[in-house]
Amino acid sequence: MEKAKTLFDVIGPVMIGPSSSHTAGAVRIGYLAGKIFGEKPDKVTFRLYNSFAKTGKGHGTDKGLLGGVLGYDVDNENIKTAYEEADKLAIVYSFEYRDDYTRHPNSVDIILENKHIGKMEIGGISVGAGEVAITKINGYKFNINGDYDTLILIYKDKPGMIYRVTALLQGQNINIASMHCDRKAKGKQASMGICVDGSISDYIINELSKIEEVYLIRNIEVLKK
Amino acid sequence: MNDLKNFADILETAENRGKKIYEICQMLEAENTERPVAEIRERVKNIIAAMKSAIRAGLESEEKSTSGMCGDDCAKLINMYKNGKSLFGELHKKILKYSLATVEQNARMGKIAACPTAGSCGIVPSVIIAVAEELKVSDEREIDALVTAGLVGKIVSNKLALAGAVAGCQSECGVAAAMAAAAVVELYNGTNEQIINAAALTLKNIMGLVCDPVAGLVEIPCVKRNAFLAIYALVGAELALAGIKSVIPVDEVVDAIKQVGEMMSPKLKESSEAGLATTPTGLQITEELSRQWNAQ
Numbered sequence: 370m371e372k373a374k375t376l377f378d379v380i381g382p383v384m385i386g387p388s389s390s391h392t393a394g395a396v397r398i399g400y401l402a403g404k405i406f407g408e409k410p411d412k413v414t415f416r417l418y419n420s421f422a423k424t425g426k427g428h429g430t431d432k433g434l435l436g437g438v439l440g441y442d443v444d445n446e447n448i449k450t451a452y453e454e455a456d457k458l459a460i461v462y463s464f465e466y467r468d469d470y471t472r473h474p475n476s477v478d479i480i481l482e483n484k485h486i487g488k489m490e491i492g493g494i495s496v497g498a499g500e501v502a503i504t505k506i507n508g509y510k511f512n513i514n515g516d517y518d519t520l521i522l523i524y525k526d527k528p529g530m531i532y533r534v535t536a537l538l539q540g541q542n543i544n545i546a547s548m549h550c551d552r553k554a555k556g557k558q559a560s561m562g563i564c565v566d567g568s569i570s571d572y573i574i575n576e577l578s579k580i581e582e583v584y585l586i587r588n589i590e591v592l593k594k
Numbered sequence: 595m596n597d598l599k600n601f602a603d604i605l606e607t608a609e610n611r612g613k614k615i616y617e618i619c620q621m622l623e624a625e626n627t628e629r630p631v632a633e634i635r636e637r638v639k640n641i642i643a644a645m646k647s648a649i650r651a652g653l654e655s656e657e658k659s660t661s662g663m664c665g666d667d668c669a670k671l672i673n674m675y676k677n678g679k680s681l682f683g684e685l686h687k688k689i690l691k692y693s694l695a696t697v698e699q700n701a702r703m704g705k706i707a708a709c710p711t712a713g714s715c716g717i718v719p720s721v722i723i724a725v726a727e728e729l730k731v732s733d734e735r736e737i738d739a740l741v742t743a744g745l746v747g748k749i750v751s752n753k754l755a756l757a758g759a760v761a762g763c764q765s766e767c768g769v770a771a772a773m774a775a776a777a778v779v780e781l782y783n784g785t786n787e788q789i790i791n792a793a794a795l796t797l798k799n800i801m802g803l804v805c806d807p808v809a810g811l812v813e814i815p816c817v818k819r820n821a822f823l824a825i826y827a828l829v830g831a832e833l834a835l836a837g838i839k840s841v842i843p844v845d846e847v848v849d850a851i852k853q854v855g856e857m858m859s860p861k862l863k864e865s866s867e868a869g870l871a872t873t874p875t876g877l878q879i880t881e882e883l884s885r886q887w888n889a890q
Contacts, residue, residue: 376623377637379710379747379756379773380718380740383644386700387659387812389712390759424810426887427661429703444644449703497757498711 379536382499382594384443388475391421391428394495396448397592401503401515402479404589406438410481412461413438415472419473421495422466431464434477442593443499478505499594509560510551515592517546517564520573525582526552526559537576541565558584585593598622598675599752601790601844606743608786615776615786616738619745628804638737639742641707645696645719648706652695659701661883663813668694672835686730686825692720692830693824697817710747710756710769713812716820718743721827729781742780746793748779754852758805758864761855763819766853768800775830784835794840797847801852804862806869809880856884 384393385455392461403410415434418423426433429448436451439458455462475495482488503513510558513519520538524530531550538545544566552559569588577586598604598618653672658665671691674680680687697716698704706728709718717867722743726736747756747769756765775792784792800823838846849882861868870876 374748374751376619376634376741376744376748379751380638380744381641381707381709383641383705383707384712385703386706386712386715389702389708391707392703393712397766398660420810423884426890427659427809427811427813428661432703444705446705479682497755497759499708 377530377594378484378498382443384415384499385429385433385446388428389498390501391424391432392448393443393499393588394409394475394497395421395425395430395477395501395551396437396441396443397432397501398477398493398495398517399434399479399504400440400442400592401437401501401513401589402481402493403438403440403585405491405503405513405521406481406486406489406505407419407587408483410438410483411490412482414465414480415547416465416467416478417482418467418469418472418476421477422468425466425491435462435477438479438481453508459485463512467536476504476527479505506560508553510549511560511562512549513589515589515594517566517588518568518591520558520563520565520569521585521587521589522561522577522583523558523585524561524580525584526554526556530559530580531561533580534577537573538563538565541570541573543573557565595849599749601749601793601848604749605786605790614742614780615736615745615789616741617734619671619741619748622624635737638740641828642719642723642733642736642740644705644707645709648696648699648715648724649692649719649723650698651704653691655699655702655704659704659811659813660700660703661672661809661813663808663811663879664701664817664830665698665851667699685724686828688692688724688727689720689824689828690743690821690882692724693717693821694719694817697820701813701817701850705868706730709743710751710773711828713758713816714766714770716817717767717824717827718777719726720820720824721774722781725778725781731781739777739781742789743777746773746776748796749849750848753848754855758807761852762803762858762863763805764800764803764851765855767816767819767823768797768803771800771827772871774824774827775834778831779830780833782831782835784831788834788837790844791839792830792834792848794842794844795833795838796827797844798840798842798853799826799830800873801851804858805864806862806871807864807866808866808871808876809883810866810871814876814879
């Protein structure tokens, strides 16, 4: 789905430098990963690949990713001191740098942990000009780029689940802009990423949580751009 | 008006309606985003405010970038000007200072407005703000100028991704210079045709500019290139204001730049595998930085 060009694609964003792909993009990936995890993590591990790994230090990719997990926008001046900010919140963080040319040049896996949720592994890529995508959550394929409010579900793979979710959205007169499903194996767990026009209400989240064998529900709001 | 995709369409529509290019651009934006023109101009105004803050902060700082490769060049220029030395007049001096101030601010992880990209963030703001100060124009005219610049970037980006990794630096600093040239013509009350010609003349002469950053960082040659191309934008504007025309129409120039971008070796498109990045000194810097960072 190609986005319509706007004036503000070429003037702006107002951001912390030096690189739209390696700094602002990193902030956005971290931000989305933090929202998908949904709680304050105790521990975060960032596994950076290829160009992110090679030039990340000089571009502040590490600080951008961490700042994003802390909930910062791309123009937050605390990005530069993200290490110190994370220390204050007692979040343990570490970075690993790897080469893997089967991966996108600017990619990262973020492993977030706390006692309540356990561990989540979220993969993201920075595709240029500050545009990003979350491509994987716990091994399931997604394509979340922050252009829409997005509903994320991981649930038991069984007949009727997609119907129940989309019927619930339809009942609230919500239009689905795009939808992406994945599963690891028949009858095991499956995933759904649904981008919608407008927003997803607390009522919908509440109703979804009543469906049995839904393991993860997240509502990721559109990114401020 | 959604079908206005190239410069010829924009120019024709503007002329038929007796409007300036920025007016057509903001009408288009309003139509596409379903927001009032006033709100779009307010947003542009906020971006100008961020550009001015970046310039102010950059003029006062000598802090080095994370790599330590840059950060004190603007201070050197300011120092020379304090001693009354310069080859240039006030406008050119101001543009050089503002461009280095902004792009060094970017390199040290300060707050800037990407325009069109972060690596080329020093060109459009330095030119528009310095010219606006020299002409003592209103805030509204600054907005008119930045919208004009934005239109140029947007139309080019319809055909060509504005990213060094896709089309080399011609699509980043090069397009920024064309945006700035068009904005200057607007600030000097040039005609729509002159605005388009300023963009065309500028674009023609940055064709083939490669993206070969040392160690992959937005520093060498990006920082100084912003200063060079900011002044260069004035050449495009000056020629166009004199009524000099680009023989090759601007839309064809954009097609040519796209073609050159496609033919350009991937080694010269932000991957740091050729050009300045692989000179003996470039390689030495890359190795030294990699040693430092691995040790951390």
